[in-house]
Amino acid sequence: xxEIADIETAAERIAGHVVRTPTVPSPGLSALLGVPVTAKxxxxxHTGSFKVRGAAAKLLALSESERAAGVVAVSGGNHGIAxxxxxxxxxxxxxxxxxxxxxxxxxxxxxxxxxxxxVTDDMAGAFALTTELREEGLTLVHPFDxxxxxxxxxxxxxxxxxxxxxxxxxxxxIGGGGLIAGVAAALRARRPGVRVWGVETEGAQAMxxxxxxxxxxxxxxxxxxxxxxxxxxxxxxxxxxAELVTEVLVVPDRxxxxxxxxxxxxxxxxxxxxxxxxxxxxxxxxxxxxxxxxLGLVVCGGNTTTTDMMAWTDHFSLR
Numbered sequence: 520x521x522e523i524a525d526i527e528t529a530a531e532r533i534a535g536h537v538v539r540t541p542t543v544p545s546p547g548l549s550a551l552l553g554v555p556v557t558a559k560x561x562x563x564x565h566t567g568s569f570k571v572r573g574a575a576a577k578l579l580a581l582s583e584s585e586r587a588a589g590v591v592a593v594s595g596g597n598h599g600i601a602x603x604x605x606x607x608x609x610x611x612x613x614x615x616x617x618x619x620x621x622x623x624x625x626x627x628x629x630x631x632x633x634x635x636x637x638v639t640d641d642m643a644g645a646f647a648l649t650t651e652l653r654e655e656g657l658t659l660v661h662p663f664d665x666x667x668x669x670x671x672x673x674x675x676x677x678x679x680x681x682x683x684x685x686x687x688x689x690x691x692x693i694g695g696g697g698l699i700a701g702v703a704a705a706l707r708a709r710r711p712g713v714r715v716w717g718v719e720t721e722g723a724q725a726m727x728x729x730x731x732x733x734x735x736x737x738x739x740x741x742x743x744x745x746x747x748x749x750x751x752x753x754x755x756x757x758x759x760x761a762e763l764v765t766e767v768l769v770v771p772d773r774x775x776x777x778x779x780x781x782x783x784x785x786x787x788x789x790x791x792x793x794x795x796x797x798x799x800x801x802x803x804x805x806x807x808x809x810x811x812x813x814l815g816l817v818v819c820g821g822n823t824t825t826t827d828m829m830a831w832t833d834h835f836s837l838r
Contacts, residue, residue, distance in 0.1 A: 520704070520758065520759065520762070521666055521669050521670055521673060521700065521701060521704040521759065522704070522708075523677075523704065523705065523708035523709070525666065525670040525673070526670050526673035526674060526676070526677050526701065526704065526705050526708075527677070528670065529572075529576045529667070529670040529671045529673065529674055530674045530677055532575075532576055532579050532580065532671075533572060533575040533576050533579065533671060533674065536571075536575040536579070536605065536608070537564060537565075537571050537572050537575055537674075538563060538564050538565055539678060540559060540560045540561050540563045540564060540678070541559075541560045541563065542557060542558070542559050542560070542678065542679055542682035542683050543557065543558055543560065544556070544557050544558075544684070545557065545558050545785075545786045547784075547785035547786050547787065548782075548785055548786050548798075548816070550785070551781065551785045551798075552798075552801055552802065552805065552814065553805070553810065554805060554810060554811075554812050554813060554814055555684075555813045555814070556801075556813075556814045556815075556816060557683045557684060557686065557813075557814070557815050557816070558786060558788070558815075558816045558818050559675060559678070559679045559682075559683075559815065559816070559817045559818060560788065560818050561675060561817060561818055561819050561820060562788060562789070562790055562791075562794065562818050562819070562820050562821030562822075563821075564820075565604070566597070566600050566601045566604050566605075567597070567600065567820055567821050567822040568597040568600070568601065568746075568819055568820030568821070568822055569597075569672060569675050569698055569817070569819050569820065570597040570598045570600070570601035570602075570662070570672075570820070571601040571604065571605060572671040572672055572674050572675065573598075573601070573662075573663075573665075573667075573668035573669070573671035573672045573697060573701075574592075574598065574601040574602045574605045574606075574660060574668070574671070575601075575605050575671060576667050576668060576670060576671025576674075577660045577665060577667045577668050577671065578590065578602075578605055578606060578609055578611060578660065579609070580667050581658060585658040586609070586611050586658070588656050588657060588658050589611065589612035589613065589614065589656075589657050589658065590602065590606060590611055590612070590613050590614070590657060590658045590659070590660050591613070591614040591615075591616065591649055591652045591653060591657040591658070591659060591660070592613070592614075592615055592616070592649070592659070592660045592661070592662060593615075593616045593617075593642075593645045593646050593648075593649040593661075593662065594615055594616070594617050594621065594625070594645075594662060595617070595618065595620070595621055595642065595694065595745040595746045595747070595748050595749075596617070596621045596622050596624075596625035596745055596746045596822060597625065597746050597820050597822055598662040599615035599616075599617055599621070599625055599626075599629045599634070599636070600625050600628045600629055600632075600822065602615060602629075602634070602660055603615055603628065603629035603630075603632035603633065603634035604628075604632045606632075606633075606634065607632045607633045607634070612635075613633070613634040613635070614634065614635045614636075614637065614652060614657060615629045615634045615635070615636050615637070616636075616637045616638075616639060616645045616648050616649045616652070617629075617636060617637070617638055617639070617645060618638070618639055618640065618641050618642045618644065618645045618745070618748075619638055619639070619640060619641070620641070620642070620745045620748070621638075621745050622745065622746075622822065622823065622824070622827065623824075624822060624823075624824050624827075625822060626638070628822075637652075641740070642740055642748055642749070642750050643737075643750050646750060662694075662695055662697060662749075663694070663695030663696055663697030663698075663700075663749070663752070663753060663755075663756050664695070664697075664753035664755055664756070665697075665755075666755065668697055669697050669700045669701045669704075669755070669756070669759075670701060671701070672697045672698045672700070672701035672702070673700075673701025673702060673704050673705045674701070674705075675698065675701065675702050675705075675817060676689075676701060676702035676703070676704070676705030676706045676709075677705045677709065679702070679705075679706070679815060679817070680705060680706055680709035680710050681709070683815055684813070685813050686710065686713050686813050686814070686815045687712075687713065687714065687808065687811070687812045687813045687814070688713065688714045688715075688716060688765075688804055688808060688812050688813070688814050688815070689702070689706060689713055689714070689715050689716070689814070689815035689816075689817065690715075690716045690717075690718055690797045690800055690801055690804065690814065690815070690816050690817065691703075691715060691716070691717055691718065691817045691819075692717075692718050692719075692747060692793050692794060692796060692797060692817070692819050693717040693718060693719050693725075693726045693747065693752075693760075693767060694723070694725075694746060694747040694748065694749045694793070695725070695749035695752055695753065695756060696717075696725075696726055696749075696752045696753070696756025696757065696759070696760055697756060698817070698819060699715065699717050699726075699756075699759070699760060699764060700755070700756045700759035700760065700763075702715065702817060703715045703759055703760070703763035703764055704759060704763065707763050713815075714765040714808070715763060715764050715765060716764065716765050716766055716767070716768060716800065716804055717760060717764050717766070717767035717768065718767070718768050718769075718770065718796050718797055718800040719747060719767060719768070719769045719770075719796070720742040720743075720744045720747055720769070720770060720771070720772050720775050720792070720793075720796050721741075721742060721769055721770070721771050721772060722739075722740060722741030722742035722743075722748075722772065723738075723740055723741075723742035723744055723747045723748040723749070724738060724767075724769045725738045725749050725750065725751050725752045726752050726756070726757070726760055726767050727767045727769050729751070729752050729757050730757075730760070730761060730767060734754065734757060735751050735752050735753060735754055735757050736751060737750055737751045738750060738751060742772055743772045743776075743792065743831060744772060744775060744791075744792045744793050744796070746791060746793045746820065746822070747793050747796075768800045768803055768804070770796050770799045770800055772792070772831075772835070773835040773837070774796065774798075774799040775792040775793075775795045775796035775799070776792050776795060776828070776831045776832065776835055776837060777795070777798075777799070777835075777837055778790075778792070778794075778795030778796055778797060778798035778799055779791065779792050779794070779795030779823070779828065780795070780828075780832065780837065781795070781798050782794065782795055782798065782818070786818075788818060788821065789821050789823075790818050790820070790821050790823075791819075791820050791821055791822055791823035792823070792831070793819055793820055794816075794817075794818045794819045794820060794821070797816045797817075797818070798816075801814055801816065
């Protein structure tokens with residue numbers, strides 16, 4: 520299990536390489552949900568998502584020989600961007616493997632940053648190719664199955680604990696589970712009374728299925744939210760969620776897209792559906808915990824285009 524000392528070490532290591540993103544009360548979201556809401560704006564990272572924290576923590580912890588070998592990562596979008604940008608800044612050769620479902624923008628940014636991008640038919644194929652490249656000598660920077668990466672993501676929770684006012688419940692999106700594992704570990708240490716809730720989208724519910732099965736299991740992926748679409752969680756992230764998280768909620772893609780539109784309208788932020796899913800989940804949390812709640816939302820990323828959002832809005836007849 521990740522300890523608070525691991526997260527504090529990661530925070531020291533990545534200082535100067537990441538943005539200490541704003542933690543702000545949101546009058547618009549507070550009015551929308553009817554309770555005080557504080558948002559941690561990770562979409563304002565220079566790579567557009569929290570993923571740069573874990574990528575930087577891992578790259579900066581590698582030995583000279585590991586860095587010289589070059590690094591490889593599998594990604595649904597944001598981890599690939601983070602690795603490519605950070606590797607370029609540290610003069611490390613990077614290869615990013617993405618499924619065809621990954622946003623075109625993510626592929627373009629990774630390539631523009633100097634990374635070699637390999638595209639596969641699906642996420643399972645992306646993980647398989649990454650394994651092959653690792654066996655050929657590249658150094659793996661896993662998006663979530665790595666304690667150093669999780670500690671880096673946990674710096675989100677460390678900052679949230681330090682910068683937010685009173686909170687009762689914090690909602691965090693789940694793909695492979697690295698973010699929620701780190702955030703939950705940080706909050707358990709710094710704000711032990713706060714409940715942490717995970718949020719997935721239907722068709723990308725690897726953690727909720729793992730919890731039902733008693734451990735990680737492969738899942739069929741069908742969600743439009745590629746940045747949450749891990750084919751399975753890891754034992755490491757599962758263990759953290761099973762011990763530290765109150766519950767994992769699953770919301771439909773349609774509601775996640777509507778959540779992104781609501782974040783734009785009411786919070787004035789441009790967030791991807793991986794963050795938009797927090798709003799419908801927040802309503803369900805409030806039904807359970809009552810009107811005295813004070814919510815915290817980790818707005819994990821904003822790497823979606825207006826074209827993508829318009830297409831989803833039309834697909835789900837949201838306008």
